[in-house]
Amino acid sequence: MPTRAEAEIVERFTDRYRRCCGEPVLAMEHEVLGSDYGSTGYTTRAQADDLAAHLRLRPDDRLADIGAGAGWPGLYLAAKTGCRVVATDLPFAGLRRARARARDDGLAGRAAFLVATGPRQPLRPGAFDGVVHTDVMCCLGPKLSVLRACRRLLRPGGRLAFTTIHAAPGLDARQRRRAHRAGPVDVATRADYPTLIDRAGFTDIAQIDVTRDYAATQRAWYEANERRADAIRGLTSDAEFARAQADRRRTADAIAAGILRRSLFTAVRPRQGPTTGSRGECSRGLDQLRGTAAGEPLDDADEVRVFEARDEEGPAVRPPLVGADLVSLGLGVRTAGC
Numbered sequence: 001m002p003t004r005a006e007a008e009i010v011e012r013f014t015d016r017y018r019r020c021c022g023e024p025v026l027a028m029e030h031e032v033l034g035s036d037y038g039s040t041g042y043t044t045r046a047q048a049d050d051l052a053a054h055l056r057l058r059p060d061d062r063l064a065d066i067g068a069g070a071g072w073p074g075l076y077l078a079a080k081t082g083c084r085v086v087a088t089d090l091p092f093a094g095l096r097r098a099r100a101r102a103r104d105d106g107l108a109g110r111a112a113f114l115v116a117t118g119p120r121q122p123l124r125p126g127a128f129d130g131v132v133h134t135d136v137m138c139c140l141g142p143k144l145s146v147l148r149a150c151r152r153l154l155r156p157g158g159r160l161a162f163t164t165i166h167a168a169p170g171l172d173a174r175q176r177r178r179a180h181r182a183g184p185v186d187v188a189t190r191a192d193y194p195t196l197i198d199r200a201g202f203t204d205i206a207q208i209d210v211t212r213d214y215a216a217t218q219r220a221w222y223e224a225n226e227r228r229a230d231a232i233r234g235l236t237s238d239a240e241f242a243r244a245q246a247d248r249r250r251t252a253d254a255i256a257a258g259i260l261r262r263s264l265f266t267a268v269r270p271r272q273g274p275t276t277g278s279r280g281e282c283s284r285g286l287d288q289l290r291g292t293a294a295g296e297p298l299d300d301a302d303e304v305r306v307f308e309a310r311d312e313e314g315p316a317v318r319p320p321l322v323g324a325d326l327v328s329l330g331l332g333v334r335t336a337g338c
């Protein structure tokens with residue numbers, strides 16, 4: 001069963017992924033980020049190129065994009081570098097968009113999609129050359145568990161690169177509360193990110209401050225929404241539009257006050273050191289997936305297309321098939337140690 005926080009994320013983002021890929025939302029994304037995948041974050045195209053460079057992705061490398069949403073930036077990175085990508089997230093609606101985009105972009109044989117929660121990735125440990133996630137850590141609670149899951153996915157020497165929004169260091173309690181109110185739902189952390197990344201077992205940790213770009217994109221989202229206010233209200237409601245714009249203003253004010261930041265972090269899984277948790281338990285997790293009605297058979301061959309979450313398009317068949325996928329292939333699967 002999903003945790004309550006996971007269920008809330010599914011609800012919150014499903015709506016957004018249902019709306020993300022029609023006009024005028026895609027037009028705004030293109031204007032603000034330079035992408036057109038249905039992003040719900042702040043990663044600009046230039047930052048996606050930076051992520052590719054930090055990950056040193058090469059053709060046929062394996063990349064995991066955690067919290068991949070509608071496929072940005074994982075699918076872009078696959079198209080740009082020739083790598084293969086497994087995109088995982090909780091809301092099926094985003095992955096469905098991502099899968100359609102992969103087909104349109106001719107990536108069908110190089111992209112796979114999996115409903116899975118951040119801390120429990122039912123994928124083969126050590127199978128990935130790179131792991132990426134963008135603006136995911138600030139949306140979930142178990143941050144150290146997710147970073148550990150990323151480490152387990154990576155081969156020795158494999159690289160992690162991610163962006164996240166976070167409170168500035170050195171704030172007093174009142175400023176911190178304000179930063180947390182102004183940021184995404186789980187922006188608060190128990191320790192700073194370099195400490196968390198270190199605790200998760202990474203080395204070569206680097207932090208690049210991208211707050212200036214964050215301020216610009218936040219402002220640009222606000223202005224783009226204002227210009228298309230009627231169309232966006234039509235997709236949501238007057239109240240929802242007003243609330244979202246007020247949130248954007250509050251966030252922009254907090255960034256301008258220097259209390260909210262966004263950073264790009266990079267790190268490497270050490271070549272030496274303990275391997276990836278308990279392989280026995282991971283195998284049991286994979287066995288659970290093997291043979292499920294909706295999933296393709298999993299094997300331990302060098303095949304990155306581990307599993308493609310499937311449903312038939314359209315609401316008529318959606319409840320039983322997607323429901324079964326969510327339960328048997330993501331939220332219900334416990335892969336202790338994976």
Ligand SMILES: C[S@@+](CC[C@H](N)C(=O)[O-])C[C@H]1O[C@@H](n2cnc3c(N)ncnc32)[C@H](O)[C@@H]1O
Pocket residue numbers: 006009010013038039040041042043066067068069070072073088089090091094116117118119133134135136139140
């Ligand atoms: C701000 S969106 C970013 C999506 C995409 N990476 C992008 O940049 O457009 C955050 C994503 O994190 C995902 N997420 C939140 N909590 C999660 C969890 N516990 N496990 C997996 N994904 C999660 C959400 O479903 C959402 O797609």
